[in-house]
Amino acid sequence: MTHTSMQRLALLLTASLVTLFVALALTSARASAAKIPFCGGQLISNVQTCFGAPRNFEWILGRGTKTGVCVGYNEVAAVACSSNGGELAYNTLWSYAVRTPRIVGISPNHSTVENAETF
Amino acid sequence: MITTTVSWRACASSLVTLLLAAGLASCGSATPDDAEPRPASTQPAPRVLERPSRIQRHNFALLRTRPEGLPARVRRFGTVPEVAINPALAQQIHVNVPGNYWLVPGIGYLCIVSDVPETPGIAIICGRTQQAIKQGVGSISLTLAKQAPAGMPTRLLVGIAPDDARTALVHTKGSVATAPVVNGVFVLRDSVRAPSDFIELRRIRGN
Numbered sequence: 001m002t003h004t005s006m007q008r009l010a011l012l013l014t015a016s017l018v019t020l021f022v023a024l025a026l027t028s029a030r031a032s033a034a035k036i037p038f039c040g041g042q043l044i045s046n047v048q049t050c051f052g053a054p055r056n057f058e059w060i061l062g063r064g065t066k067t068g069v070c071v072g073y074n075e076v077a078a079v080a081c082s083s084n085g086g087e088l089a090y091n092t093l094w095s096y097a098v099r100t101p102r103i104v105g106i107s108p109n110h111s112t113v114e115n116a117e118t119f
Numbered sequence: 120m121i122t123t124t125v126s127w128r129a130c131a132s133s134l135v136t137l138l139l140a141a142g143l144a145s146c147g148s149a150t151p152d153d154a155e156p157r158p159a160s161t162q163p164a165p166r167v168l169e170r171p172s173r174i175q176r177h178n179f180a181l182l183r184t185r186p187e188g189l190p191a192r193v194r195r196f197g198t199v200p201e202v203a204i205n206p207a208l209a210q211q212i213h214v215n216v217p218g219n220y221w222l223v224p225g226i227g228y229l230c231i232v233s234d235v236p237e238t239p240g241i242a243i244i245c246g247r248t249q250q251a252i253k254q255g256v257g258s259i260s261l262t263l264a265k266q267a268p269a270g271m272p273t274r275l276l277v278g279i280a281p282d283d284a285r286t287a288l289v290h291t292k293g294s295v296a297t298a299p300v301v302n303g304v305f306v307l308r309d310s311v312r313a314p315s316d317f318i319e320l321r322r323i324r325g326n
Binding site: 046067068070076077078079080081082083084085086087088089090091092093094106107108109 | 196199201202228238239240241242243244245246247250254255256257258259260261276278292314315316317318
């Protein structure tokens with residue numbers, strides 16, 4: 001094999017590997033979206049909302065220690081509300097988009113955000 | 120020289136084939152077909168409840184009937200790993216209110232899946248089975264103030280309760296609304312613009 005052919009082959013191989021890795025990285029990012037927490041440990045009530053930082057997500061999840069919670073995003077305060085403390089409230093919005101997640105308690109009594117996540 | 124050219128083409132063909140194969144494989148994992156279970160070799164199957172537990176069936180009449188399963192348009196949410204609900208075990212909660220509700224058992228959890236008009240997406244509210252036996256599980260939907268004229272219902276609460284529950288007391292800002300439990304289901308629809316503070320169950324015997 002000539003020197004030029006070897007160079008071409010090396011170039012093609014490198015380009016192929018780069019393409020392959022990019023494709024696999026994009027695929028795995030979509031298939032296993034990481035859970036990103038927000039507002040963990042914060043006190044909330046029905047007049048005290050906690051907002052997370054804007055991020056790209058499809059699902060939102062929230063749970064309060066003592067009272068039910070409503071999870072929402074942007075200006076939508078409640079896309080899912082649980083009725084009692086310890087219950088998990090999920091909502092899938094069917095598509096990924098950059099949104100600001102939020103969680104609020106359903107009672108005047110304070111509750112702590114046990115876990116709130118987007119994914 | 121001829122030998123070099125043939126080798127070059129063979130290498131290029133092999134690489135193109137490799138790339139195509141890798142591309143097809145990655146497309147397959149990004150868009151799973153709901154109708155076909157994934158082969159065990161590619162990814163472990165998600166953990167889901169195979170059948171309601173004895174305690175779930177014992178306490179909730181809905182779970183003692185043949186499950187309808189979630190419709191395809193709703194079950195496309197896939198899985199919820201923390202609670203391991205099985206969409207095939209979903210029982211429709213028949214209520215005369217807008218939207219559709221299902222009781223879906225999970226491993227140690229009972230969930231209400233709801234598809235309600237004017238509410239984006241699908242909501243899933245899950246309580247531990249033991250908690251559901253004590254307090255029931257309720258899913259609350261609130262209509263946005265601008266979409267609900269004064270006097271029209273703005274709050275909709277659909278809940279499930281164990282067989283021995285007679286009424287659900289819905290506490291909201293110091294007031295209490297009573298919702299009868301019928302066939303393990305209670306519904307409250309009113310003009311309150313806030314979720315309930317908590318729910319309390321009254322039993323057939325005792326409190």
